[in-house]
Amino acid sequence: MKRNLILAGVGGQGLLALAAVIGEAARSLKLHVLQAEVHGMAQRGGVVQSHLRYSDQPIHSALVKEGTADLVLSLEPMEALRYMPMLAPGGAVVANVVAFKNIPHYPEEAAIEREIRLLPNYRLINAVDLAKEAGAIQATNMVMLGAGAPFLALPIEALETGIRTVFSDKAEAVIETNLRAFQLGFEASESAR
Amino acid sequence: MPTRLLLGNESLAQGAIDAGLSGAYAYPGTPSTEITAYVLRSHQAAMGNVICAWTANEKTALEAALGMSYGGKRAMASMKHVGLNVAADPFINSAISGCHGGLIVNVADDPSMHSSQNEQDSRVYLDLAMMPCIEPADQQEAYRAPALAFALSETYRIPVMIRLTTRLCHSRATVTVGQPSRRNDFSYPEDPKRFILLPALARKSYAKLLDRQADFIRESEASPFTEYLEGTDFSTGIMACGTAYHYVREIVGDDCPHPILKIGQYPLPNALIERMMSACDRILVFEDGYPYLEGKLRGLPVRTSPTIHGRLTGHLPRTGELNPGHVAKAFGIESPILNAASAVPSPRPPALCPGCPHGDTCNALNAVLRSGDANGRVFSDIGCYTLSAMPPYESVDTCVEMGASITMAKGASQAGLHPAVALIGDSTFTHSGMTGLLDCINENANVTVVIVDNLTIAMTGGQTSSANHRLAEICTGLGVDPAHIRIITPLPNKHDENVEVLQQEIAHTGPSIIIAVRECIQTARRSRPKGGSS
Numbered sequence: 001m002k003r004n005l006i007l008a009g010v011g012g013q014g015l016l017a018l019a020a021v022i023g024e025a026a027r028s029l030k031l032h033v034l035q036a037e038v039h040g041m042a043q044r045g046g047v048v049q050s051h052l053r054y055s056d057q058p059i060h061s062a063l064v065k066e067g068t069a070d071l072v073l074s075l076e077p078m079e080a081l082r083y084m085p086m087l088a089p090g091g092a093v094v095a096n097v098v099a100f101k102n103i104p105h106y107p108e109e110a111a112i113e114r115e116i117r118l119l120p121n122y123r124l125i126n127a128v129d130l131a132k133e134a135g136a137i138q139a140t141n142m143v144m145l146g147a148g149a150p151f152l153a154l155p156i157e158a159l160e161t162g163i164r165t166v167f168s169d170k171a172e173a174v175i176e177t178n179l180r181a182f183q184l185g186f187e188a189s190e191s192a193r
Numbered sequence: 194m195p196t197r198l199l200l201g202n203e204s205l206a207q208g209a210i211d212a213g214l215s216g217a218y219a220y221p222g223t224p225s226t227e228i229t230a231y232v233l234r235s236h237q238a239a240m241g242n243v244i245c246a247w248t249a250n251e252k253t254a255l256e257a258a259l260g261m262s263y264g265g266k267r268a269m270a271s272m273k274h275v276g277l278n279v280a281a282d283p284f285i286n287s288a289i290s291g292c293h294g295g296l297i298v299n300v301a302d303d304p305s306m307h308s309s310q311n312e313q314d315s316r317v318y319l320d321l322a323m324m325p326c327i328e329p330a331d332q333q334e335a336y337r338a339p340a341l342a343f344a345l346s347e348t349y350r351i352p353v354m355i356r357l358t359t360r361l362c363h364s365r366a367t368v369t370v371g372q373p374s375r376r377n378d379f380s381y382p383e384d385p386k387r388f389i390l391l392p393a394l395a396r397k398s399y400a401k402l403l404d405r406q407a408d409f410i411r412e413s414e415a416s417p418f419t420e421y422l423e424g425t426d427f428s429t430g431i432m433a434c435g436t437a438y439h440y441v442r443e444i445v446g447d448d449c450p451h452p453i454l455k456i457g458q459y460p461l462p463n464a465l466i467e468r469m470m471s472a473c474d475r476i477l478v479f480e481d482g483y484p485y486l487e488g489k490l491r492g493l494p495v496r497t498s499p500t501i502h503g504r505l506t507g508h509l510p511r512t513g514e515l516n517p518g519h520v521a522k523a524f525g526i527e528s529p530i531l532n533a534a535s536a537v538p539s540p541r542p543p544a545l546c547p548g549c550p551h552g553d554t555c556n557a558l559n560a561v562l563r564s565g566d567a568n569g570r571v572f573s574d575i576g577c578y579t580l581s582a583m584p585p586y587e588s589v590d591t592c593v594e595m596g597a598s599i600t601m602a603k604g605a606s607q608a609g610l611h612p613a614v615a616l617i618g619d620s621t622f623t624h625s626g627m628t629g630l631l632d633c634i635n636e637n638a639n640v641t642v643v644i645v646d647n648l649t650i651a652m653t654g655g656q657t658s659s660a661n662h663r664l665a666e667i668c669t670g671l672g673v674d675p676a677h678i679r680i681i682t683p684l685p686n687k688h689d690e691n692v693e694v695l696q697q698e699i700a701h702t703g704p705s706i707i708i709a710v711r712e713c714i715q716t717a718r719r720s721r722p723k724g725g726s727s
Contacts, residue, residue, distance in 0.1 A: 010541065020198075027198045027367050035198075036364040040223030040308035041652060044580065046543030061443035062364035062436075065517040067531045081535040089529075102544060104584065107537050115537055 001031075002055035003153055004064040006083045009075035010100045011043035014141035017166060018075070019050040021145055025154050025162035026054035036062040045102050047079065073148040075127070075141060076100045077112045093119050094148045094189065096127040096140065123147060123192045130184040136174075139181035146185025150193075156186070194369045201361035202227035204332040204368045205299065209339035210237055211373045215266035215294070216244040218254035220624060221653035222273030223308035224362035225301035229271050230656070241376060247650070249659045250595070250624040251276035255283040255298060259352075262292040263388065265380030267343050269297035274315050276300070279595065279625065281318070284352075288322040289398045290390055291350040293382040295343030301357045304482050304514040308359075310575075310594065312512065314482035315356050319459050323402055325409045326354040326459040327418055328435035332366040334418060334457065340374070345412060349405055358481045360514060361436050410460050418457025421465050426450035430473030430499070432466070434486060437479035440520040461486065470499055477523060478503035481515050544580055550711035551578040553683035554616075554645050555588040557691040561699065562614065563588070569612035569699070570605065574598035574626070576618035577652045577713075578645050589616055596625030603629065603638040612641060612699040619646040619660035627667060633704040634672040641698050642706050645683070647713035655716040668706045677705035684711065 005022070009015040019035055026033045036051040051064045066085050072093045074080035080095035087093070093116055099109055116122050127143040134143070142163065149159060160179060167175050199207065206228045209217070217238075219229035232238050232245045244261070248254040251272040261268035272280060277300050284298060300318075303309040319326050327342050329335040335357070342353040382388065387398050413419055424430070431453045433441045438455045445451070454469050456462065470476065470490070476499050478487040487503040490496075502508040508523045509515065518528065545552050555578070562569040573579055573589035574597065581588040591601060598615035606613035617626050622644050633640050644664055650656040660667070668678050679698060681691045691709075698705040 011543065012546075023198050023365055027196065032367065033198060034364060034366050036360060037200075038307070039227070039363050039654075041543050044543040044546060044577065044652075045541075047541045059443070060439040061517045062360055062366070062439075063516045065443070065521070067529050078538045079541075082538045084533065084535045085531040087532050102547075103539055103541050105539050107539055111537055115535055 001153055002057065002059070003053065003071070004069045004088070005052040005152075006064060006069045006072045006086050007050040007052060007074075008072060008079040008083060009048055010079065010102065011045050011048050013075045013100065014138065015048050015050060015075060018141040018145050019052055020166045021159065021162040022052055022152065022154070024165045025158040028161060029154065029158055031056055032059050034059055034062040047082065049083070071148060071151045073144060075144055077109065077116065078107060081112060081115055090121060092121040092123070092151050094123045094125070094144070094151065096144055097124050098126060098128040123189050125185060125188050125192065127185065130188060131181050134181035134184055135177040136181075139178050142178045142181040143185035146182040146187075147189035149182075149186050150189055194371065196367045196369050198365050199332060199368045200227055200363060200365050201329070201332050201335045201357060202301070202363070203231045204335040205329070205338060205355065205357070206231035206235070207370060208336035209269055209297065210235055210241070210243065211371055212340035212343050213267050213374045213376045214238070214243055214269065214339070215376050216258060216261040216268040217271070218246055218248050218257045218268070219271040220248055220251045220254055220276060221650050221656045222276050223653055224303055224359040225271050225273045225276070225299065225357070226653045226656070227362070228299055230654070237373070247656050247659070251280040252283060255280040255287070258296055259283060259287050259292060262294040262296040263382060265294045266377045267295040269299055269339070271299040272301070273309065274300060274302040274313050275309060275311065275594065277315055277318060284318065285322045286390060287352050288324040289395060289402055290388045291398065292346060292352050293350065293380070294377050295346040296352040297339060297342045297346065298352055298354045299357065300354055301359070301362050302482050303359050305359070310592070312482065314485055315354065316459065316485045317483065319354065323406060324352055324354060325412065326356055327416075328356045328457050328459070329361065329418065330435050330438045330455065330457055331361070332364070332368050335361060336368050336370065338418070341417065349408065351405065356435070358436060358514065360481070406460065410463050413458040413460055414462040414464050416458035416462070419462050419465065420455040421468065422449075422453040422455070424450055424452035427452070427473045429475045429477055430454070430469040432456060432469065432476055432478050432486060434480040437481055437515055440515055440517050441479055443517050444520045444524060444526065456486065461489065466490070473499050475500040475502060477508065479509070479515060479520060479523070542583060544583070545577060545586075546714055548714045549577070550647055550683040550709065550713070551581060551645055552586070553685060553688065553691070554578070554643065554709045555581040555586040557683070557688060557695055558588050558614070558616070558643070559586065560688070560692045561695045562612065568610075569614060570610060571614045571616050572598045572602040572605065574615070574617040574621045576621050578616055578618060595621055596629055599626050599633060599640065599642055600629035602640045602642070603633050603636070606639045611639065613639065614699070615640060615642045617642065617644055618651075619644060619648065619664060620650040620658040622664065623659040623667075627671060630668065630673070630704070631671050637703050639702050640704055641695070642704065644706065644708045646708050646710045648710070649713045649716045651713040651715065655713065655719070664708050673704055673706050677701055677703070679705070679707045681707060681709050682711055683709045
């Protein structure tokens with residue numbers, strides 16, 4: 001078993017927490033884990049991405065090689081399209097459809113969606129609506145974690161434990177909101193297949 | 194043994210704490226910041242009374258670490274690659290004086306300039322300082338590196354550099370953590386005269402440092418971070434430094450027919466290099482950063498046997514960080530046909546946060562300096578406000594290195610530029626702006642210095658600023674006329690009065706200071722009391 005993931009988003013969207021949950025879940029299953037993340041300047045509303053790899057066999061490179069990503073999981077629609085050359089043949093794209101517009105010339109949203117819909121394996125989720133339904137817009141990242149879960153080859157329970165570990169310093173109500181968001185994302189993703 | 198999912202920086206910090214660290218000093222800078230941030234929040238470090246502080250700059254960090262080492266304790270200073278330029282004086286001279294307790298200099302290079310103005314390779318400094326260096330290849334090695342570096346440092350009484358690169362600093366892996374060892378007790382150096390670098394004494398210490406080079410090379414050859422892996426196909430031999438080793442492993446797999454020399458300690462392991470050079474027809478060199486090893490192997494004039502291939506010969510890109518795709522290509526492995534890059538996405542550069550106080554300061558600057566036939570220039574510095582170079586603000590004209598705003602504005606004003614405005618943040622001002630301001634005062638330079646005081650070191654994530662709410666007092670103390678130290682609040686509803694203050698101080702002949710005080714909205718948001726919901 002081996003998974004190469006590209007996690008995509010914009011600085012401030014909670015991408016590192018999303019990566020941390022998957023990483024923790026993989027670690028708890030005693031898998032080999034490597035995860036490259038972006039810190040510093042780009043976090044100021046710029047492009048952020050994380051390369052996340054895990055396997056039952058030793059892995060070496062923290063960076064995913066072009067053309068080998070099993071999944072591009074994106075918190076933002078345009079950001080998903082940035083990583084097309086990373087995607088393996090038949091790889092999946094799971095993206096939030098709600099655009100994050102902090103640049104003057106954001107492309108036409110219909111064009112983004114059209115391009116994603118040309119892919120053989122994609123799921124488009126309104127993660128913001130589902131996060132609100134779960135109780136907090138900040139849980140958008142956990143909705144997308146749920147939406148990506150069918151492609152992660154990790155048991156749902158391990159991901160839920162990962163959420164509890166990563167948010168262990170938060171109030172129980174916050175953890176519950178995140179778990180609910182995860183569940184809603186998972187259900188939406190499965191019904192979007 | 195317990196395992197944890199740690200960044201390379203965090204692994205190194207935990208490794209240092211477990212190796213008997215007593216003091217950690219640093220100025221924050223991407224990609225090095227998380228080393229010291231980890232020590233600061235470590236319960237284990239706090240229980241052990243480990244001294245840990247954000248210092249005014251990298252030079253004061255390294256000097257403090259050298260002082261703690263003088264007292265027999267294990268200490269480290271951490272910085273980004275360009276921080277080593279600031280700390281170059283203590284770095285090079287502490288190799289001559291030597292240390293007493295173990296002393297580590299952690300330097301994080303940023304190939305590809307993810308968050309930096311250059312991609313200088315700190316290994317080049319090793320040739321200047323002639324001190325040993327460990328370059329971990331992965332997070333587990335980053336955990337082990339401090340114990341080895343402290344031991345090496347105390348054996349030879351020499352500081353040891355640990356060189357990291359962005360990808361290791363900011364990648365997480367499962368790390369097995371060991372048992373903590375005891376911290377050193379206070380002790381005096383056995384030969385205190387070697388810390389007096391007067392010429393007569395320095396010559397002796399320098400001769401000793403030169404004598405030690407052969408020992409350092411032997412240590413590199415025997416290092417657990419260096420490994421010669423035998424092969425059967427000698428048409429190509431592979432040399433890989435630090436993290437590059439793992440990109441090679443990723444591509445060639447576990448049963449590579451070629452011999453591989455994994456290099457993780459400097460000075461370079463001569464005997465192992467010679468062995469591979471004499472056995473192979475061609476050497477393929479993988480290293481992140483400059484072609485440091487490759488250049489030495491090629492020699493002058495360029496050797497013809499064996500052939501050396503790497504960044505200097507186009508087999509790998511000359512600039513930027515390595516990735517597995519580059520390594521595959523160097524081995525002649527063609528990439529599968531990739532999905533085409535999409536033409537739809539627009540660039541999304543980092544930008545000032547909505548509501549950032551710097552935005553309001555820049556709007557005021559633009560009203561004065563970017564309207565009509567304004568001939569003025571804004572000399573900026575390093576910090577979040579540098580992002581105002583880009584649209585929609587386009588407020589600043591320069592950004593070269595820490596502290597250059599004030600001194601460049603001074604020089605330009607003396608060349609005839611007016612208005613000459615410097616834009617500098619609170620922590621950059623205390624890092625290396627204060628001395629330049631003193632020059633301005635002594636020369637009565639006609640500059641207007643705008644200090645944007647957001648009460649934190651914002652760009653690296655909100656570390657404690659050495660300015661600590663005392664900027665007006667510092668400027669008064671340096672000798673600025675208090676009538677020309679003006680405090681403004683960068684808010685949209687204060688725009689008109691802020692513009693007026695700027696105009697008045699630009700009209701004043703001589704140095705003047707405008708301090709724009711408003712807390713960074715990121716730190717303000719975090720410190721706000723939490724409500725019931727998330």
